[in-house]
Amino acid sequence: MSPDDEGEPGTAETVAAAVRETRMTPSEAVAEMRIRLPDRGNRELRRALERANADAELKAWWHVANVNASARLGINDHSWVHVQIVANLALKLLRELVKHGVEPSLVRDYRLRAGDAEVVVVLAALTHCVGMSIHRKGHEDWSLFLAEPKLRELLDGVYEEPDRTVVVSEVLQAITSHRSDGEPLSIEAGILRVADALDMAKGRSRIPFERGRVSMHSLSAAAIEEVRIVDGVDKPVRVEVLMNNSSGIFQVDSLLRAKLLGSGLERHVEVVARIDTESEKKLVPEYRLEF
Template sequence: MTLDPEIEARIEEPVSADAIREARLSPSEAVEHMRIRLPDRGNRKLRRVLERANADKELKGWWHVANVNAVVRLAINDHSWVHIQIVANIALKLLRQLTKNGVEPSLVRDYGMEREDAEMVVVLAALTHCVGMSVHRKGHEDWSLFLAEPKLRELLDGIYDEPDRTVIVSEVLQAITSHRADGEPLSLEAGILRVADALDMAKGRSRIPFERGQVSMHSLSAAAVEEVVIADGETKPVRIEIVMNNSSGLFQVDGLLRAKLRGSGLEPYVEVIAHIDTDAEKSLVPEYRLEI
C-alpha cells in the first residue's frame, strides 16, 4: 500500500503469522504497543483526537478482542489495530486526493463545515468501524454503532461544541453502518470509508485461510494481491492501482472491490487498474480495467 511518504516507512503490514502471534498476547501486552500514526498536516482537531485515541485503552481493547475473534476463532483476515491504521490512512489519502481535485466533502457542502472536519469524520469512522467485531462477526456493524456512539462523544469532548459534535458523531455512525455489504452511503465521507476498508488487501493481509490449506477463490485471490497504490488518475481524480502476482487476484477486484465501489458515491471520481507483475502471466492478463 503506497501512502504519504511521511508515514509510509513506519507502517508494517504483518503476514498472517504475525497477526496470530499478536492475538495471542495478553490484553495488556497487546494494547501497550498499539499506536495509530497519521499525517495530520496541521489539522489540530485531528491531532488532538488521535492523541486521545492512542491513550484510550478501552478502544485498543476492542481492537484486540476483534482481532482474537477474527484470526484465532474465525480464521479470517486480520482485524487488529494494524487494519485500523491502514484503513485510516487509506481513507485520509482518498479524501485528500479528492479535495485536491476539487471534490467537495459532504461536511462542507451540507453543513458549511471545513475540510478538516471531513477528515475527522473519515478518521474516526476508520478507528471505530469494526469495534463491533469484539462482540461478534455477525452483525458487527450494528455492534460497532452501539459501542462507538458514547466513545465518539468522549473523544470529541472539548474539541467540538454542540450541535457540531452531534453532527460529527452522526456522520461517523452513518459511515460505520454504510460500510456493510448492503450499505447505502449518504455522504462522500461514508463512501470513502466503505472503499478504504475494501482496499486493505495488500501483501498477505488476507492470507490466513489460504496458508491453512483452505484453498478457495476467496483465499487464493486474497493471496494474489501484492500492492495497492493510490495516485492521481488519468481520466478521474483518483487512480487505484492493484498489483497482483496471479490472475486469481481479479476476483478481489472484480468481485469484492466492485461491490464496495458500486453505490459508494465514489464512482465518478475513481478509476481502478489491476495488472499482474509476473512474467509467466503477463501474456494471460496483462492489464484489467474495472468499469464501474
C-alpha cells in the same frame, strides 16, 4: 499503500505482529498499538488521534475483534493493523478527492471544513469494526452501539455542540454504510466503504491461507501485492492494484466492485489492476473496472 510520509503500516512484519497479538495478554497487546497517520497540521484530527492512541478501551476492542476474527474464526485480520491501513487509505482518498475539487459532504451540507471531513473518515476507520469484539454477525450494528459514546469521549473539548453531534452522526452513518448492502449518504461514508475494501493486500489473507482454507477468496487475496492511490487519468483519482497472479482479478472485479458501486465515488475513482511479474504468463496486461 503509501500513506504520505508515514511509512507502510501494512508490511509483512506488522501483519505478523497482529497475528502474534492473539497470543498476548490484553495488557501486552494494547501496549504495542499505536495508530500513525499524517495529520498535516489538522489540530482537531491530531487531538482526536492522540486520545484514541491513549484509550485502552478502544484498543481492547481492537484486540478482542482480532481474537474473534483470527484465532476463533480463522478469517482475515481485523486487528489494529487493519484499522491503521483503512485509516490511512481513507485519509489519502479524501485528500486526493479534495485536491481535485471534490467537495466533502461536511463542507457541502454543513459549511464545515475539509479538515472536519478528515476527522470523520479517520474516526470512522478507527471504530468501523469494533463490533467484531462482540460477534462477526451483525458487527456493523454492534460497532454503532459501542462507538457512539466512545466518539463523544474522543471529541469532548475538540468540538463544541452542535458540531460535535454532527461529526459523531456522520461517523456513525459511515460505519453502518460500510456493510455489503450499505447505502452511503455522504462522500465520507463512501470513502470508508471503499477504503475498507482496499485493504486487500496478501498479508491480510495469510491466516485462512496458511490454515489450508484455499478458496477463490484466499487465493485472490494472496495475489494482491500492493494498492496505490494516485492522481487519475480519466477520473480525479486512480486506485492501482498490483498483482502477482491473475487470480487477483476476482478480488478486484467481485469484491472491490461491490463496494465501489453505490459508494458515491464511482464518477471520481478509476481502478486499474496490473500483473507486476514476469513469472506468470500475462493473459491480460491490464484490467479496468468499468462503471
